[in-house]
Amino acid sequence: EFMAExxxxxxxxxxRQVFRTERSTRSKxxxxxxxxxxxxxAHRFEFGYGWFVDIPAEAxxxxxxxxxxxxxxxxxxxxVEAMAFTADESDEVPGGIAVSIALADIR
Numbered sequence: 001e002f003m004a005e006x007x008x009x010x011x012x013x014x015x016r017q018v019f020r021t022e023r024s025t026r027s028k029x030x031x032x033x034x035x036x037x038x039x040x041x042a043h044r045f046e047f048g049y050g051w052f053v054d055i056p057a058e059a060x061x062x063x064x065x066x067x068x069x070x071x072x073x074x075x076x077x078x079x080v081e082a083m084a085f086t087a088d089e090s091d092e093v094p095g096g097i098a099v100s101i102a103l104a105d106i107r
Contacts, residue, residue, distance in 0.1 A: 012087040012097055016105075019081060028107075029053065031078040034069045039094060043067060045080065056094040063103040074106070081105040 010017040019028045029045035035054055036042075042054035057066070062073045082105045088098040 007083075010085055012085045014084050014086040014100075016082045016084050016102070019083075028079045028081060029083075031074045031076060031080070033076050041069070043074070055099050059088075059093045059095065059098050061098070061100045062106070064100070079107045081107060 007017050007019070027048050029047055032044040032046050032052070034041060034057075035044045037054055039056065041057040043057060043060050044052055044054050046052045057069075060067055065073070067073050080101055082102070084100045084102075086098045086100070087096060089096055
């Protein structure tokens, strides 16, 4: 759902997808923090105007590593320039799409 709504031109092929291009439908996502959802721990990103996405903790990596909720990887208000989406049909990634953020894409 997230890919279709926010970056409809993206595909789950692992390529970096940049936000805020002429093809992007919303603004850049900014990190809010860790949320407890009905399906487990997730990392919430907001786009403004009430738009947000919760990415399951198991699906998100930053700089090639899983995000430690107690660590220093992401802070509230960090905006993300781009994300890469990869199909992952293992039982470890809810929804079958892994999301990765390069450290250089955090502002």
